[in-house]
Amino acid sequence: MLDIAIDTNGGQWFATFDTGLTYHGTLPATPLLLDLDPRNSPDYTPGGAKSYYLWLDPDTYTWHLAWSGDGIPTNTHTFEGSIIATAPIITATATGFEGGDSLSVNGNTLTINATEAISQDIVSFVLDRSATQLTLDLKIDGAYRPFNIQIGQAGELPPTAPFRLVPPQPISPTVLVEAESPLEEGDFAFVTGILTDTDSPVGHQIAWDMGDGTLSQCSHHCHQRGPGG
Incomplete structure (x- = not known):
């Protein structure tokens, strides 16, 4: 194909090929949703x-x-x-x-x-x-x-x-948190957190509430240690 041009006033499209042939057709009244x-x-x-x-x-x-x-x-x-x-x-x-x-x-x-x-x-x-x-x-x-x-x-x-x-809609990030070993009440826990964000894979922080009023932060794949309960 050499060229394609569209005349909206006339409601027509035109396509010219290197063989010398030209094709045309009618445009839809509303722009196509792609x-x-x-x-x-x-x-x-x-x-x-x-x-x-x-x-x-x-x-x-x-x-x-x-x-x-x-x-x-x-x-x-x-x-x-x-x-x-x-x-x-x-x-x-x-x-x-x-x-x-x-x-x-x-x-x-x-x-x-x-x-x-x-x-x-x-x-x-x-x-x-x-x-x-x-x-x-x-x-x-x-x-x-x-x-x-x-x-x-x-x-x-x-x-x-x-x-x-259609603009891609932002997807809420998800965090998977799990203990690295079986726990009993009162044990100290090593916990892994993995952040997944389809739209914004960089620049996030995970805030951990350790249960005693303190907060700890890390990015993406995190390891934290705190008391079980």
Whole structure:
């Protein structure tokens, strides 16, 4: 395939292949809800290809939208569009913006308008965690090009644009605590605690209440000694 472009005003998509054939079809009235995993960054080289890259950092629950030029100084590409959430966008920051590039946030909507040729720009944003959907309405050079959007660590490509995603919901961490040997009442116990957190595997502390008013802390896989009872 050479290119795919989408005309939302006309409600049509067009795909051009290197054989010279062009296909077209009708767009759905509502952007498709796609089952794509956005966690962790795609593997890409800034300036290596004209494309968008979207990912979620599961440790911080921060989203990143990057766009890259194709590395040719004379090829300046326009990147414009919006991300609309079902809950407020709390913060948004821009990195690598040049003169004329813009980022704005209005409630649930983040809007970009920028150009890039040889490197990349990045917008990092944090959603209210009650958000259940994201609608991505992103264009390159005035057209929708879903095959130029990579999602998550796997670099998945949406089959159409605009499209919707379900943000992964944070999962409460769990702690497994067990004695390392059989105990009798009054014995001192060696206890092992293992923290499991799918969304944020680093940066946590386990607080142990030793039963005598004292607290002890450690990270992840812990050993503690205290009186049984």
